[in-house]
Amino acid sequence: MAPDDRAQPEKGLPAAVVARLTIYLRALNSFLADGVDRVSSDALAEASGVSSSTLRKDLSQLGSYGTRGVGYEVENLLQHLSAALGLTRDWRVAIVGAGNLGRALARYGGFGTRGFDVVALLDTDPQIIGNEIGWLRVTDAANLEAVFERTRANMAVLALPASVAQSVCDRVVAAGVRSILSFAPTILQVPPGVTLRKVDMATELQILAYHAQRGESGGESGQPSAAAAHTQAHDDAARHRGPSA
Amino acid sequence: MAPDDRAQPEKGLPAAVVARLTIYLRALNSFLADGVDRVSSDALAEASGVSSSTLRKDLSQLGSYGTRGVGYEVENLLQHLSAALGLTRDWRVAIVGAGNLGRALARYGGFGTRGFDVVALLDTDPQIIGNEIGWLRVTDAANLEAVFERTRANMAVLALPASVAQSVCDRVVAAGVRSILSFAPTILQVPPGVTLRKVDMATELQILAYHAQRGESGGESGQPSAAAAHTQAHDDAARHRGPSA
DNA sequence: TAATGTGAAGTTTTTCACAGCC
DNA sequence: GGCTGTGAAAAACTTCACATTA
Numbered sequence: 001m002a003p004d005d006r007a008q009p010e011k012g013l014p015a016a017v018v019a020r021l022t023i024y025l026r027a028l029n030s031f032l033a034d035g036v037d038r039v040s041s042d043a044l045a046e047a048s049g050v051s052s053s054t055l056r057k058d059l060s061q062l063g064s065y066g067t068r069g070v071g072y073e074v075e076n077l078l079q080h081l082s083a084a085l086g087l088t089r090d091w092r093v094a095i096v097g098a099g100n101l102g103r104a105l106a107r108y109g110g111f112g113t114r115g116f117d118v119v120a121l122l123d124t125d126p127q128i129i130g131n132e133i134g135w136l137r138v139t140d141a142a143n144l145e146a147v148f149e150r151t152r153a154n155m156a157v158l159a160l161p162a163s164v165a166q167s168v169c170d171r172v173v174a175a176g177v178r179s180i181l182s183f184a185p186t187i188l189q190v191p192p193g194v195t196l197r198k199v200d201m202a203t204e205l206q207i208l209a210y211h212a213q214r215g216e217s218g219g220e221s222g223q224p225s226a227a228a229a230h231t232q233a234h235d236d237a238a239r240h241r242g243p244s245a
Numbered sequence: 246m247a248p249d250d251r252a253q254p255e256k257g258l259p260a261a262v263v264a265r266l267t268i269y270l271r272a273l274n275s276f277l278a279d280g281v282d283r284v285s286s287d288a289l290a291e292a293s294g295v296s297s298s299t300l301r302k303d304l305s306q307l308g309s310y311g312t313r314g315v316g317y318e319v320e321n322l323l324q325h326l327s328a329a330l331g332l333t334r335d336w337r338v339a340i341v342g343a344g345n346l347g348r349a350l351a352r353y354g355g356f357g358t359r360g361f362d363v364v365a366l367l368d369t370d371p372q373i374i375g376n377e378i379g380w381l382r383v384t385d386a387a388n389l390e391a392v393f394e395r396t397r398a399n400m401a402v403l404a405l406p407a408s409v410a411q412s413v414c415d416r417v418v419a420a421g422v423r424s425i426l427s428f429a430p431t432i433l434q435v436p437p438g439v440t441l442r443k444v445d446m447a448t449e450l451q452i453l454a455y456h457a458q459r460g461e462s463g464g465e466s467g468q469p470s471a472a473a474a475h476t477q478a479h480d481d482a483a484r485h486r487g488p489s490a
Numbered sequence: 491t492a493a494t495g496t497g498a499a500g501t502t503t504t505t506c507a508c509a510g511c512c
Numbered sequence: 513g514g515c516t517g518t519g520a521a522a523a524a525c526t527t528c529a530c531a532t533t534a
Contacts, residue, residue, distance in 0.1 A: 213331025
């Protein structure tokens with residue numbers, strides 16, 4: 001049995017690849033908006049800021065969605081990438097923390113590519129609870145568990161000060177959420193089976209500082225390839241372990 | 246051979262290492278706040294969510310700042326990490342875009358660990374220009390070049406809609422900034438010599454979706470090590486090329 | 491004795507180069 | 513002819529294991 005083991009998005013993709021797929025997705029959407037029907041691996045790689053070999057290797061892990069001698073059909077590839085990333089179903093996101101950042105995120109209408117519904121916005125501040133932000137009303141974080149159950153939120157975005165981040169994170173996990181995006185400037189611990197990603201301006205600025213500090217070294221400039229001409233930084237690496245069994 | 250090529254922070258650190266240094270920095274600050282004087286590589290690794298071998302390898306690239314049989318002095322290591330990351334000098338950050346996100350970032354007082362001064366906040370909206378946000382007054386982005394020169398900003402944070410991000414980015418680069426952190430949900434192209442990092446909720450959610458979609462696979466559970474028990478995702482990878490000469 | 495620092499081994503990721511197909 | 517898909521080579525990164533040193 002099992003005539004074809006290839007093209008199994010369910011099988012487990014390297015973290016670095018997943019991170020790049022999101023970039024390709026954005027580049028493809030951009031091409032689509034410009035009315036471009038087909039792209040070559042070179043063109044897409046250029047727009048994405050990666051090498052064309054990396055791009056082809058990445059895409060080949062999902063299956064053979066290109067046509068030799070021609071390239072990739074933008075819309076088709078977009079479909080397959082979306083499917084691979086799990087964007088065909090809808091995700092219900094609860095934002096915890098309606099301070100400056102939480103409000104900004106909630107109002108951020110173009111919530112990336114669609115597929116992510118913000119279903120709740122919570123806070124503990126009585127002055128903020130009840131306010132209308134975007135299409136949402138801020139609910140009391142004291143009822144976090146109830147709100148998560150009612151809205152069936154399956155992702156949480158933490159827009160909280162560092163001091164309360166861990167305890168709220170624990171409650172969110174206890175409420176059954178296993179995908180968390182934290183904007184809190186602190187290290188969080190989550191149990192196995194929960195995926196946590198972290199976005200942090202301080203970290204990013206520090207990395208920029210490192211590169212700025214050492215100035216641009218007098219690197220050699222003989223690279224005939226145009227593929228390395230631009231600069232783009234991105235992230236990757238998400239670890240998680242199996243269920244507690 | 247080559248008796249001592251080590252301990253040269255100026256020599257170029259792997260991108261993955263730089264990303265982790267920022268985590269160690271945060272963990273160390275946390276230890277410091279708790280009044281802890283010394284940490285072992287095991288303890289610091291645990292708090293940072295990495296293996297102790299990785300931690301020691303990383304630190305050894307900076308030099309030998311630990312004491313065998315004892316561990317690392319928190320304050321001392323903090324100093325050395327800060328120096329390695331270029332955080333001993335001050336960086337002047339201009340935030341371009343005073344919409345919801347830009348305002349949130351500007352008000353974000355604990356700007357990570359200190360070392361980053363927000364020196365300007367710019368926008369094009371006449372209704373926003375002149376407003377006071379935090380300790381700043383919003384200035385007209387039409388004068389971007391003048392503002393950057395006057396404030397001697399050497400880092401820029403872009404909190405802009407995708408539609409104008411590239412053109413503003415170009416102006417920022419033309420103004421001489423070579424370190425840019427973009428929150429705009431779009432791919433940006435910058436010339437060689439400029440370091441760009443990108444923070445993007447859509448990307449992060451998509452990566453979470455991927456992991457959530459494939460559920461937690463029934464991985465084998467025989468790992469005796471406790472080092473992999475928690476989950477933390479972080480970023481890395483920043484490419485840049487030599488000066489335009 | 492305890493815990494760092496580090497060569498060496500192992501694993502993952504990227505690049506190369508070209509076979510295969512349109 | 514042109515461009516994808518992919519094995520093989522190269523590079524980067526992580527883990528292991530232990531010599532080393534306070």
